[in-house]
Amino acid sequence: MGEVYTNLVNRIRARFNELTPQQKIAATYVLKRPDDVAILSMRGLAARATVQPVTFVRLARALDFRGWEEFKAPFVDRMRGAPDLYSKRAERLLGLDPATRLMDEMHSAHLAAVDATRSVNTAQNFLAAAEALNSARNVFIAGFRSCFGPAFALAYEYRLFRPEVVLLSSMGGILEAELRAVGPEDVVVIIGFRPYSREAMIVAEHATRRGATLIAIADSPVAPFALGANIALHFETEGPSFFPSLVGAWALIEQLLSVMVARGGDAVVERLKSSEAQLHALGVFFGDEAAEVAEGLQAAGDDTAT
Known part of the structure; x- marks a missing residue:
């Protein structure tokens, strides 16, 4: 902007x-x-x-x-100065050789997005976000349309060491119903970039009204839902593709999760161990050798008992 x-x-x-x-x-x-x-x-x-x-x-x-x-x-x-339409950006790709120049430009843009994202976020920002998340009663995570992917990843990985994580999906048009549970002891995380979705603003305004801590993960410090946020983290979206880059957002989320684990100590590690054991026991992964070993040990134990 x-x-x-x-x-x-x-x-x-x-x-x-x-x-x-x-x-x-x-x-x-x-x-x-x-x-x-x-x-x-x-x-x-x-x-x-x-x-x-x-x-x-x-x-x-x-x-x-x-x-x-x-x-x-x-x-x-x-x-x-609003971003070009996706179709306009796509037109600029038509003359590029996808096997050489386009691939090189995409690779350079991805590296630049990660570097830019790192440069605009301080260690204090990440620590503040991690502390707020780890001390919250419940955590609500929102990302709509293309930002649903990063939001889903954050919620999925966070749930591996903390069960009180809710992914706001607005599926079936029930976003307002999902938001009713938000309270002043909770943290709400919103991920988004320009043009900003209507749903992101609904979540931000509701979080503010309810007195929850709002963490904005946005492409700009002046994103509408970031202006009233308690903590803001920023990612870069520039790139040669027809669509804004989300590489910076993915990198930011991975770093935030790592900081939360590092700050959580042994308790987080124990929860991760428990989650891993449950996943292996359920056999959720194809060719899960750990699950097969666990089943073999269980069978051996049963034979010994008889």
């Missing part, structure tokens, strides 16, 4: 407590619905934010802008 828009968001957040109650409502709305600022009239925006139109003028001046149009400009520029 543009530097001017990012600076504006940082200014709003830094001076939020100085605003009047009505200005705070307006500021919260523009942070959560930046596209609305770019496309709606001031009157239409005010109606959706449930404030008077003049409130937006006063908000702009409170933040040292000369007027509404100057305040609105960064939101318009942000929308103009």
Whole structure:
């Protein structure tokens, strides 16, 4: 996103407590619905934010802008700089030799995404996220559409050493029902990139209302669901493919899980051992030699007993 828009968001957040109650409502709305600022009239925006139109003028001046149009400009520029349509990005791939140049560019982009993701996240960010997750009563994890894959992986691997993990799927249109269990002692994790899904915003807003700790894993520190997050981790999405890269997100999740295990100590290792034993006993893996050995030992024990 543009530097001017990012600076504006940082200014709003830094001076939020100085605003009047009505200005705070307006500021919260523009942070959560930046596209609305770019496309709606001031009157239409005010109606959706449930404030008077003049409130937006006063908000702009409170933040040292000369007027509404100057305040609105960064939101318009942000929308103009929106990612290309997938079809447009795909057209740029047509002239590349898939056996040489394309493969080389993809490989370089994947390495760059991991490096960029590492550079924008500090060890303190990971430690804070790990501590919050490990101390939570329950953990709810959300990732929608293409981000469902990383969310599923995080939930699956986390469940190997902690049972109180819920993957929010919205399957069957029951997202709101799934969210009813979220409380102030819980942690909610959201994974997403631009364009941000409606469901991600529903989860973020509900987590905030319920007083849960919100961890955002996003492509930008000014992603709408990251702005109100207690902890934010960022990943890079740039790459030559027609679709935003998720390599950085996968790398980030693996690192976060490793930090959680390292911070969890012997108790986590024991839970992992228990999960492994249960999986092997159930024979969930094809050609699971460990399960066959376990069954053989069990059979030998039964023969001895008789």
